[in-house]
Amino acid sequence: MRPGEATPAQGDPTNVPGRADEEGHGRPHGDQPALADLLLLERDREQAVLSAVIGELRSGRPALVTVTGEPGAGQGELLRWAARHAAERGLCVLTARATPAERDLRYGVVGQLLSGHQRFADQLPHLLLDQGGPGRFPGLTRLLTVARERPTLLVVEDIHQLDPDSLRWLEALIRRLPRAPLAVLTGSIRTADIGLDWCAGNPLTGSATTVELALPGLTRTGTADAVRAFCGALGDRSFVAAVADATGGNPAVVRDTLRRFSRAGHPPDAGHVGHVRALAAEVTGEHAAAALDGVRDPVALDVLRALAVCDDLLDFPLVLTLGERGALSETRLRAALLDSGLVTVRDGRFRVRGPVVRARVIEGMSIAERADLHARAAELAHRAAADDQGIGDLLLPARPVGAPWVVDTLCRAAAAALRGGRRDRAAAYLSRALAEPLSEETRIRVLLRLARVELVIAPVAAGRRMGGIIREPGEAAADFRARAGDLCLLGGDTDTARRALAEFLAGRRPDEARGTPPGPEAAEEATARHEELTALFRVTQPLRRTPGEVAFPPAPELPRTSRNPAVNGVRAWETAVRGVDCEEARRQARTALAPDPSGRLPLTVPRLLACRTLLLTEDGEEAETHLCALLAEAHRAHCSVSVARVLALRAELHLRHGRPDLAARDLAAADRELPPDSRHPLSYPYWTALGILTDLADGRPDRARAAAGRPVPPPAEESVSGARLLFARGLLAQADDDPHQARSLFRTCGRWLLQYGWTNPALLPWRSGAAEAAHALGDTAQALRLAREELELAERWGTPGSIGAAQLCLATMSGEDRVQRLRWAVDSLGRAPSRTAYTRAVVALASAESGEPDRATAVAAPAADGAGNGGAGPYGVVARRPGVSAPPPTGALADAPPSAWRSLSPGERAAAALAAQGLVNREIAAALSVTTRTVELRLSGVYRKLRIRGRDELRALVQGTQED
Template sequence: MQLSGLPLIGRERERAVLARAVAGLSAHHPAVVTLTGAAGFGQDALLRWAAGLAEDRGLRVLRAQGTPGETDLAYGAVNQLVGPAADTTPEGPAGPSPGLAELLRTARDRPTLLTVADVQWLDPHSLRWLQALVRRLPGAPVAVLAGASGPAHLVDPGAPGPLPVTRLVLRPLDSAEVAAAVALVCGGPGQERFTAAAADATAGHPAVLHDALRRFTDAGHQPVDAQVPRLRAITAAVTADHATRALRGLPAPAVAALRALAVCGDLLDFPLVCTLLDPRPEHEAGLRETLEATGLTAPGTGAALRLPGPEVRARVLEEMPAGERADLYARAAELAHRAAVDDAAIAALLLAARPVGAPWAVHALRRACADALRAADHGRAIACLTRALEEPLDREQRARLSLELASLEVVEAPEAGDRRFARILRSPGPELAGARMRAADLALARGGNDVVRRALADALPVARDGERDALTALFWLAEMGRHDDTDLLLHEVPALPGHPASPAQSGVRAWELALRGEDLLTTRALARGAFADRGDEGALLLPRLVACRALCLTDDLDEAAQRLDVLLAEVRRGPARAAAALVLTARGELSLRRGRSDLAERDVAAAERALPQGHWHPLYAPYARAVRILVALESGDRERAQSLAALPDPDASWNSMAGAHLLFARGLVAIADGRPVEAVDLLLAAGRRLLRLQYDNPALVPWRSMAARACHALGHHQEAQRLSHDELALARRWGAPSAVGWAELGVGRAVREERTARLREAVRLLRATPATMAYTGALIELVTAELDAGRRQIAAPLVAELTRLTAAHPGSRPATRARALAQRLGRPPSFTGHDRPAAWAALSEAERRTATLAGLGHGNRDIADTLSVTTRTVELRLSGAYRKLRISGRAELRALVRSMEGYDTDVA
């Protein structure tokens, strides 16, 4: 295989011109041909081919080649052509054109071909010598073939001369020529995508294509589509190698310009890039031609000149001293800032630059960080903030940026984030009080390790007034979620007062009382006090979050939901991903309590996006997984619930409140799967953990009633009654109607006598509460009991109510149970009746859900809240449904929906 012939692929026209020039010498016809193009486009190969053709015809061939190292050597190329015998010094006796007369004289006897490669590197004396030769060519059997990279010329293209000059500009190889090259080098044709990739990666550059294909073939690869990634990698390396060779011998101004282009050529026009050079070149056009002649550059947008890829840029910069490179990036960033380049590009320059010491740099890096966060590129956001901290900053600015960075590091480097939080906590000075409180708040929202807790304890003795109150509240809040008898920090921190005035301590104290199930009214008042606005202390996240959770346990679910919405809006304004995930999870749990499994699904999915499952702190991960399990169960996705329950526990969860949540959720999965023995073990284990922490409130985790249910299924009726009555006593002590109602439901499930009476009492209590999930569960149990007793007339309105509650979520577990009970009553299950009009099938899923809710008596605003849409959307969907169903309004829709459900329209 003749690899040396590769650069001549696609050069048929050029070879024909050169062949005519060589053939004309035999008839004493002179010729001048120039070959120009980017370096590596085949100029030298064509000159060698023409020289070989002339030698085969018996013609004399003289060769010369310009080099970067000889641009200052007078008559360097002339010496190669006529030899050192002639005196070629500028002041020699031979005059300004040494050896020229002798060359012309001897050519009369033997026609001569001169090939001069790399004319762009000729010294001025050699160039003038060749120009003098061209002027004397008429009548002389001499042909001059000159090759150059870039627009180098033997004579002025615009000036008339004694002999026409044939100028050939070499172009990149087209797709067909690349395919021919692939077949030649690889020993066979390449597949279509492979050949297209070769053309794209090399941009039709013959020398790069040749070397890349040779390396590819030498490695034993075949030109098939599956090898495209390997071909691209090899081509990138070859391109970089060509760049390294092209840099050798370049004059210093050209090297400096290439380095500047490597840094910012993609961003700035070439004249602006030249302002980075010291000294600035006088002839920018000439410098541009020199750079284009290297074959390393390509035209960009407008007047820009750029390097082709990251590998080439890296090679151009790699031999530059680190300090000079960092300085070049800094000057380029400042120039880009003045040129109003976008923040992301300026930040990219600053990431490799020395500190510039100007405010605009920090602003640009922070804006680039925000853009990266919006694009979910957290690694780049962290890099921008890390670089911003290298700039000169005052203490408050540095603390604020460190807080943002530590909050971002929760996924990429959580331990580094904890150490950063700890450093802020130990930073002295009253001006950093707000930063210290915020650091403790965000660190504990992530979970906080011993480094953070120790730093928090160290900060307390020197804290003042409101800061001390806030840090004390946060410390004890962190302790509430764990139990460690060996902790040596507890005696150093003062206990919370019984009736604190501090907003942060009010929220934490409310949560403490709620966990213990003590004094509901005081708990509610303290929880509301957590939202009193008292500066930085009142803006802390965790005390307000646990205050919201306390309000959930006091049955103030609507208020808690509004407060959580506010908290979520706050945390989403910053980079606190762990905090956002925690708030979303709490809101998901609240939505479950309200019977809104759709909203709960939305929130737990958003929490997973904010902080993927594997990045939760071990103290919070079990709680988050428990909520996801409960959402999956309530939504009817038992397979998802089982897979989540089967995941291994985090190491630190065994003795924490969050661990109890997870055990409880696993117990419910076991009950749903018909494994009561395992369920009892899991639920009692959850109870032991909570009892160890002294958290007795059944409104938090009703483990006793659920364990009683499993015991009842096993026939352990005495134990079931003991557990259910214990829960009822604790619920009555707490006093929240939903907790009492749920406990009554537990008793009704466990007792043999008075079962129906207990269930009716549970329904009565729960009907007046916002705990829709518990109310739905109680209705299901009561309908089952009434049907078991044969009281169908009493069960009918209860089934109607149950269907109304579950109609919006037909795939949920309660909806499935409701349909089964409707079938027992002798009525068709939801949306499966044979009396459904054919037009109902024409409704979209959204229209069907909206029409069902409207037909069951919900107003437009309630429907909008249920489906998380606007009231205008509800109106449009109903209008579409009326049109498709050919009905006039809500009255007919109500009759239609009720008839499909098997209900008389008078049943309310």
């Protein structure tokens, strides 16, 4: 403020007509309040205090008022309002404003104050130059004389920029305040936490009023008022919240942000939240740049940059060691930083105001200067034992340091970031570690850690990294090749793993050692590594159409006997998929899951294959125990891909055991660990198929149809997991009563599996599905051939569940020996883990036996439709057409009290038949493809309509009918 700005005659520049239009508010001047009113939002309390001080000053009571706040809080607007208010009430008002440009000018602010009064105008040069003796303060005595004649208000803005002589002059004036009706009103950007030390020790007594006003930021209500004033409409709640958060409630930033927003003519709604946030960041940066231009001391600027780099990681005395302090004391530096308005004090610590301001402060440095400052700050933070992630953030833009502690710190920071779910930050730390000078072994170790993180955020890039580790020449990578191949397969990138493993194994002998003839231990170690790589290579499967120019060598044979868990796990899986020796597959799987006698950490993929083998051998409880142990291990390693794969396999286990709700829960947890958008394209068929099977078993066909309709990347359809997706789509077509589509999908699935020699019906019973579809289409010969072939293969494998499911399927195709086959199916499935298939077999047997007049023990049950008798398979998926209820029961229960029975709905009759047979609600729900709650409601209706009180009376009613 220049001299005389606050006098009524000169007025306020914000009240000049047409000024609002020039400011770009976008509306006529008469449609909005004056800009000064907007700058004084929520300042009613402060205005009331200042009005009271001015009123007391008119009565002769002196006062000292200091107004503090962060830059842009409105100190200047409030002081100018007080000056106008005092002038309107007849007081003498003298104003001045300290500026950085006049900081080196002696008595610069004093000259502004005194020039505002005619008594000093003529003699001002003489007063400022006549400073002969000590203790002389130009014009001070005459000012006190003027104040005794007429109460006077002195208004000084930005006192933190005062020149030293003006500061001493004001201190002298304040010491003399009780002698005259004079008030001093000052404004500063220093916060209330620091206080004002320039008036310390003044002898004011009760004869003078002392007030310190700390201006807060705008509240949500005040921000909403500003939005309405600038935009001419009420702002949406989310819009107002965005403005308040992005600006921090700073009135100046709010004003400039809304001014720019209103120019575009956008409505203040939720759709423009991102736009107003961007404008707020832009305005904040411009304010910071303007304040930065005012920092003229190079020492203060150097320390400010160091403070911006370190943020709140280091204490202020440590930050000072990063800059060139020169002759400035710590106290002077603190004052200079606070005077800039770019620094605040929170909890007693100096901090740069927000990330936007920090970025603007650092932008003024060259790239080399920034890299050097970050490196020095990181080294200082390391010596101060600061937080690992904080040091890691300093190291990200720093030049290579070359110290051993750097890589260790970055790896610990990455682990901490993973624990907090910040995978992007963890990848950044590990990528930065690779910029340091590293040994070959350390470099490969860091590369493997980085690839494990990137499996979730950039799976294709992670596959390339792991392929490079597998191909890495030299013995430095010997301990990491198998780990890289294991992770690559877990991520689903079987193509990259196959290519890399093939290239490495083609040029590597199993007995190679580190440049010298191997001893027994070294040879054994080299053999174990070679066996692991060979086992992983046998797991990979080529795409259906591999380019002719890419020739892969045949997979090497695995040793028949080995103590290597990887070998045993893969051999168990190969035995299982061929379906030739159940006991041998079980033995090999258990050996693979036993602790490694050599003490090496086993690979994950072979152990998952061993657990999958135990599912096929119907040792589900044992497999679940091992899966829980694998899940805990994956969580400890913070490997999201491993966690997701283990959860997916456990979901398959739950499906095979008739627990679709638990399968859905595990699959949802796997989606959280490894989101669908983060999966490798080659793994899409596996996850899609598992989702379809889970949704079908859980009674959500609409979701299954939506998943089946999503496009799959072309290379993924040609992978081995594409057969699983074909099978799932076949079950969905079967449930939708589309036998033509179902048969085509099942047969295509079978051709794809047979290409790799996967003949075990316990894996994917595609033959029974195709047989049921052919039977529905009237092709009985093909249906019988497929059903008998599946039974033959199931008997060769030898597990009760697969044999029982094949018997059940064949019984629905052939009328001869139907009842006997159903009895065999019930006997086999009774020893299998899946209760769903057993329940369906019991229902089918009861339906068949009820038609035999010579069996008095026949129990009636609803006859399942043709597609449902054998279509559950190993996944408990009931292939029924949605909305089609089971046919009404036949036999004894159908003849129970006719009038009452006819009142039952078809669903209630089916539930009553199964309940009379002794099935529990969960088994009834599985048999009828409904929820347990639906079964409860249906049975309640049965009891009410038949006027009975429970299952005992229902069974008695059935038995009585049978005896009749």
